[in-house]
Amino acid sequence: MKLPFTKKPAPHAIVPLSPRDASALARLHVEDFSRPWSVHEFETLLSQPVNFGFKAQAPSVRIPDGFVLARLAAGEAEILTVAVARAARGRGLGRLLMDGVLRTLHAQRAEALFLEVDETNVPALALYRRLSFREVGRREGYYQGKAGAKTGALVMRRDLR
Numbered sequence: 398m399k400l401p402f403t404k405k406p407a408p409h410a411i412v413p414l415s416p417r418d419a420s421a422l423a424r425l426h427v428e429d430f431s432r433p434w435s436v437h438e439f440e441t442l443l444s445q446p447v448n449f450g451f452k453a454q455a456p457s458v459r460i461p462d463g464f465v466l467a468r469l470a471a472g473e474a475e476i477l478t479v480a481v482a483r484a485a486r487g488r489g490l491g492r493l494l495m496d497g498v499l500r501t502l503h504a505q506r507a508e509a510l511f512l513e514v515d516e517t518n519v520p521a522l523a524l525y526r527r528l529s530f531r532e533v534g535r536r537e538g539y540y541q542g543k544a545g546a547k548t549g550a551l552v553m554r555r556d557l558r
């Protein structure tokens with residue numbers, strides 16, 4: 398079901414990530430993931446040349462409202478993680494962040510972008526389907542749900558050529 402979003406579009410800039418963003422990203426990540434990544438893990442990921450990403454930065458606010466981190470190697474790319482702060486959701490930021498990744502990958506002439514998503518994650522599935530990702534695999538019982546039950550992971554692919 399599509400939500401009747403009433404919020405105004407966000408006035409954010411989509412800015413490339415650097416290792417200096419690590420602590421802000423760790424703060425956003427802990428809101429949503431059962432195994433949050435530490436500041437050190439983000440620093441390490443962001444200092445590796447294969448990884449890149451973007452943050453959604455509102456004017457005059459230090460902490461970004463969302464970010465996406467991706468990896469590109471040998472022509473194939475993967476979304477490592479994407480998150481938008483709860484208060485900023487439903488205003489198109491997830492879409493803008495993913496568009497930033499797709500533009501970069503087109504410029505690099507990458508062939509395909511992959512990701513894994515919990516099959517019960519309705520907002521994320523809506524975002525990915527909107528961006529023409531299609532399901533190419535499923536991993537049974539891959540995620541540990543908050544209520545204790547395991548849920549499956551969908552592997553999705555978006556062709557870039």
Ligand SMILES: CC(C)(COP(=O)(O)OP(=O)(O)OC[C@H]1O[C@@H](n2cnc3c(N)ncnc32)[C@H](O)[C@@H]1OP(=O)(O)O)[C@@H](O)C(=O)NCCC(=O)NCCS
Nearest residue numbers: 429479480481486487488489490491492514520521523524
């Ligand atoms: C998934 C997530 C990044 C989406 O960010 P967002 O900024 O709210 O998404 P957008 O506003 O750009 O919406 C993108 C599309 O998804 C749809 N959508 C977003 N949230 C939705 C929801 N709760 N239910 C149904 N559709 C939804 C929107 O309608 C929009 O489609 P449209 O362009 O056809 O209108 C955000 O919900 C989030 O951070 N979730 C927690 C972290 C997470 O689950 N990350 C993904 C891990 S794989």
